[in-house]
Structures are given as structure tokens and as C-alpha cells.
Amino acid sequence: MASPKYGRLKNFVGGEFIAVDGRSMPIISPLDGTLLAEMPCSSAADLDKAVKAARQAFPAWSKTPIKERVQVFFRYRHLLETHMQELAALVSEENGKTLGEAVAEIEKCVELTEFATSLPQLVTGEVLEVSKGVECRTEHPPLGIVASIVPFNFPAMVPNWTMPNAMALGNCMIIKPSEKVPLSLSRLAALLQEAGLPEGVFNIVNGDKEIVEAICDHPGIEAVSFVGSTKVAKLVYQRATHNLKRCLALGGAKNHLLVMPDAKPEMTAQNVAASMSGCAGQRCMAASAMVGVGDVDHIIQRICEEARRIIPGRNLGAVINAESKERIERYITEAEQQGARVLVDGRGATVPGKEKGTYVGPTVIDGVRPDMAVAREEIFGPVISIMRVDTLDEALAIENANPYGNAASVFTQNGGYARYVIDHASAGMVGVNVGVPVPREPFSFGGWNESKFGVGDITGKSSIEFWTRLKKSTIKWNPEAGINWMS
Numbered sequence: 001m002a003s004p005k006y007g008r009l010k011n012f013v014g015g016e017f018i019a020v021d022g023r024s025m026p027i028i029s030p031l032d033g034t035l036l037a038e039m040p041c042s043s044a045a046d047l048d049k050a051v052k053a054a055r056q057a058f059p060a061w062s063k064t065p066i067k068e069r070v071q072v073f074f075r076y077r078h079l080l081e082t083h084m085q086e087l088a089a090l091v092s093e094e095n096g097k098t099l100g101e102a103v104a105e106i107e108k109c110v111e112l113t114e115f116a117t118s119l120p121q122l123v124t125g126e127v128l129e130v131s132k133g134v135e136c137r138t139e140h141p142p143l144g145i146v147a148s149i150v151p152f153n154f155p156a157m158v159p160n161w162t163m164p165n166a167m168a169l170g171n172c173m174i175i176k177p178s179e180k181v182p183l184s185l186s187r188l189a190a191l192l193q194e195a196g197l198p199e200g201v202f203n204i205v206n207g208d209k210e211i212v213e214a215i216c217d218h219p220g221i222e223a224v225s226f227v228g229s230t231k232v233a234k235l236v237y238q239r240a241t242h243n244l245k246r247c248l249a250l251g252g253a254k255n256h257l258l259v260m261p262d263a264k265p266e267m268t269a270q271n272v273a274a275s276m277s278g279c280a281g282q283r284c285m286a287a288s289a290m291v292g293v294g295d296v297d298h299i300i301q302r303i304c305e306e307a308r309r310i311i312p313g314r315n316l317g318a319v320i321n322a323e324s325k326e327r328i329e330r331y332i333t334e335a336e337q338q339g340a341r342v343l344v345d346g347r348g349a350t351v352p353g354k355e356k357g358t359y360v361g362p363t364v365i366d367g368v369r370p371d372m373a374v375a376r377e378e379i380f381g382p383v384i385s386i387m388r389v390d391t392l393d394e395a396l397a398i399e400n401a402n403p404y405g406n407a408a409s410v411f412t413q414n415g416g417y418a419r420y421v422i423d424h425a426s427a428g429m430v431g432v433n434v435g436v437p438v439p440r441e442p443f444s445f446g447g448w449n450e451s452k453f454g455v456g457d458i459t460g461k462s463s464i465e466f467w468t469r470l471k472k473s474t475i476k477w478n479p480e481a482g483i484n485w486m487s
């Protein structure tokens with residue numbers, strides 16, 4: 001067997017890449033099956049080393065004024081830009097997305113870092129003379145050592161949802177990459193170091209389930225953020241909060257696009273096709289179900305035309321692995337057997353010269369009933385399941401009945417319909433004529449229902465509350481002010 005292209009990965013602890021012995025897992029490129037690396041499965045003892053390194057770094061880092069701390073992130077932002085192509089190539093190689101999508105992912109990391117550099121303007125605290133000579137003030141000190149557990153679908157962006165904000169606010173961080181895509185994060189660690197981040201402030205512990213459980217149990221970790229499937233989000237939220245840690249756990253999604261007959265056909269078709277197929281459908285904001293209200297045949301026809309222009313290996317990346325490809329194709333076959341019509345069929349896709357790649361072509365399924373698995377469950381592939389109803393209320397009833405609640409969008413030219421959907425969709429992020437309604441900074445990212453457990457959102461202004469605690473002081477320096485009503 002060929003030796004891995006990037007060798008055996010190391011953990012990043014206390015500013016050094018350190019070797020980890022024992023069990024490992026292969027990292028295989030979904031693009032063409034190349035063996036990229038061996039990822040060590042760290043133990044609870046390896047995590048403990050990272051917590052100790054972070055604890056050592058915390059006093060100096062947390063006492064560094066925030067205006068100085070963010071200087072690191074100004075430099076990191078610049079390094080992300082100058083290493084854009086190299087980082088994007090690595091993201092594409094390990095995750096399977098197209099190079100263009102990977103560049104967009106790094107651009108988003110730049111935007112997230114820009115937000116972190118603006119934090120000094122947002123955490124100024126408040127002060128008020130609450131009684132004669134007595135002032136109350138608030139500050140936002142950091143929590144201490146915090147952890148971030150991330151999924152495979154955005155090897156660079158999702159880690160950057162948490163890293164710049166948590167550290168700029170004065171915390172020291174331990175991150176556990178997805179065991180499917182751990183390479184990009186090591187490269188980001190090197191860039192953070194080059195940007196001047198002091199040793200121990202940022203640490204990577206590679207591993208699988210065992211490390212997630214150890215993070216939830218470690219008494220030295222104050223807060224845990226998680227992004228991944230709902231099944232694991234629930235486990236992590238329960239375990240971390242059982243151990244009295246602060247936790248925010250983002251889960252899976254089943255996002256609905258409601259298409260009204262007055263929607264602009266071309267724009268709607270382009271948006272629906274791009275939303276369901278971007279990153280091979282492996283986005284928690286991807287359109288997975290469409291509910292057509294009334295006569296939308298002309299729009300569905302255009303969606304099929306758009307989908308046929310999306311070609312695996314050209315403008316469509318691979319899905320993460322063979323298991324995922326099989327799962328997605330099984331969903332399509334099951335829907336077909338239950339009477340749905342597969343208008344565009346992505347099963348059995350191959351890319352010449354990349355026969356070991358794991359590709360699924362764009363798939364449009366019409367005539368789906370709300371009780372079918374393709375209508376209810378997260379598929380995480382380039383598949384859209386179309387249901388038909390007569391009224392907007394029926395469409396909203398289908399959207400509302402789904403246990404998830406990340407995103408929902410409506411396509412219409414009618415402002416009244418648009419407002420009605422914003423008011424009645426049971427989702428944290430709603431779009432009007434937008435296929436992927438991700439809020440841009442400084443607005444925050446977070447779903448509802450089974451798409452998120454915990455209070456607040458993971459990015460933007462809302463994340464400040466998660467990564468800090470509020471200190472309230474009541475101060476009187478002038479005894480001559482006497483005793484006022486509450487002094």
C-alpha cells in the first residue's frame with residue numbers, strides 16, 4: 001500500500017506539533033481515493049496535555065488587552081488571504097468539494113476573522129451612575145479553557161466560526177477536528193503561530209468519539225461548542241451540561257424551499273439548483289426539500305435544466321466517502337420504489353480518471369409525499385425532494401412539522417407572502433428569494449428546534465455571550481457623596 005501523501009498527523013499542543021502513538025485512521029481524498037494521511041486517535045491523556053498547555057497560557061493571554069489580542073487576528077486574516085490558493089487546495093483534497101467552493105470557504109474564514117478584529121468595539125461594557133457617586137459597570141472577561149468540536153463538511157470555515165472570536169475574547173482553545181478532514185486545521189494552526197499567537201492559546205487534539213467524550217468530561221474545560229449531526233449534538237449537549245459546562249451544540253438540518261407560482265422562474269431555478277448541489281449537498285444550509293404551491297411545473301422544468309448542467313468532477317465535487325454515496329443513493333431508490341419520480345438521476349455517477357472518487361450527480365425527485373424518508377430526513381447529498389400543495393399554509397405546515405429548524409426560504413414576488421413565511425416558518429434562518437440564507441457578519445448563525453441545543457448563536461454578536469461571562473461592579477470612591485437611596 002502506498003505511504004500517505006502527508007504522512008502521520010500530529011497534535012498541536014503548547015505551540016508545537018507533537019507525535020501521538022497508537023491507533024490511527026486513514027484520511028482518504030473523496031476526489032480520487034488518494035491516501036492523504038494517517039490520523040492518530042488521541043487518548044484522554046493526550047487531551048490532558050493540551051488542557052495543561054492551555055491553562056499555562058491563559059493568565060497572560062486573558063490579561064493581554066483585547067486591542068493587543070486582536071492584532072494577532074489582523075495578521076492571521078492577512079495570512080489567510082496570502083495562502084488562499086494553498087489552503088483551498090487542501091480543503092478540496094480532503095473534503096472533496098470543488099476548488100472554487102474551497103476558495104469561497106477560505107474567503108468566509110477571512111470574513112469571520114474580520115468580525116473578530118472588530119470585537120474591541122463591541123465589548124466596551126456599560127457604565128452608569130446608578131446613585132449619587134455610585135457607578136455600576138459591566139465587563140466581559142473570558143471563560144478560561146474552551147473546546148470546539150467540528151464536522152467534516154467545512155474543514156476550515158466551521159472551525160473559524162469559533163476560533164477567532166473565542167480567542168480574541170481572551171479564552172484559550174482546544175479544538176477537535178473531524179476525523180474525516182483533519183489536515184486543513186493543522187495548516188491553520190501554523191498560520192496562527194506565524195501571526196504571533198502565543199503558545200498554548202490554541203491546541204489541536206486529533207481523534208474520534210473518545211476525545212469528544214473526554215472533552216465533555218474534563219474538569220479543566222469550561223465550555224464546549226459542537227457542530228455536527230443532531231444525534232451527536234444531543235449526546236454532547238447532555239454530557240457536557242451534565243458535567244456543568246456551558247454548551248452550544250448545533251445539529252443537522254432539513255431545509256425547505258417554498259416556491260410560489262409567481263416566483264421568477266429563472267432566478268428561482270438557479271437558486272434551487274445551486275442550493276441543493278453546492279458542496280455536493282453537504283451543507284447544513286442546503287435546500288433538501290422543495291414545496292411547490294399551485295402550478296410550478298414551469299419552474300420545476302427549469303430546475304431540471306439547471307441540474308443537468310451540474311457535472312460531477314467539473315462543477316460538482318465528491319461526497320465525503322463511499323458509505324455516504326451508498327446512503328444517498330439508497331434514499332433515491334427507496335423514494336422511487338414508493339412511487340416518486342426521479343426527474344434527474346445522479347445515481348451511479350463516475351468521473352473518468354477518478355474511478356475511486358465518491359461522486360453523486362444532482363438529483364431531482366418529484367411527486368414526493370411528506371411521509372417518505374426523502375421528505376423527512378437529512379440526506380446530505382445533492383438531492384432535492386419536491387412536494388406539491390395548493391396553499392402556502394399547507395406548505396408551511398410541512399415545513400413546521402419537520403423536527404429540524406435551521407433554514408427555510410420562500411421564492412415569490414409578493415411581499416405579503418414573504419412576510420408571512422418569515423413570521424410562520426419554524427426556522428432560525430429564513431430567506432426570501434435566497435437559496436442559502438446564511439446571515440453574514442455581524443449577524444449570527446444558528447438554527448432552531450433540533451438544529452441547535454443551547455442559548456444564543458455560534459457566530460456574530462450573539463457569540464460574545466457564549467465565550468464570556470458578565471462581571472458587574474458597583475463602585476463608590478467618594479464617601480462625601482453620603483448615603484443616597486441605594487448607596
Ligand code: NAD
Pocket residue numbers: 149150151152153158176177178179207208209210212213227228229230232233235250251252253283284378380406447451
Ligand atoms: P458528526 O455528528 O458525525 O460528527 C461531528 C463531530 O462529532 C466529529 O468531530 C466527530 O468526531 C464527532 N462524533 C461523531 N460521532 C460521535 C459520537 N458517537 N460521540 C461523540 N462524538 C462523535 O457530523 P459530520 O458527519 O461530521 O457532519 C455532518 C453533520 O453536521 C450534518 O448533520 C450537518 O447538518 C451538520 N452540520 C450542522 C451545521 C449547523 O450549523 N447546524 C453546520 C455544519 C454541519
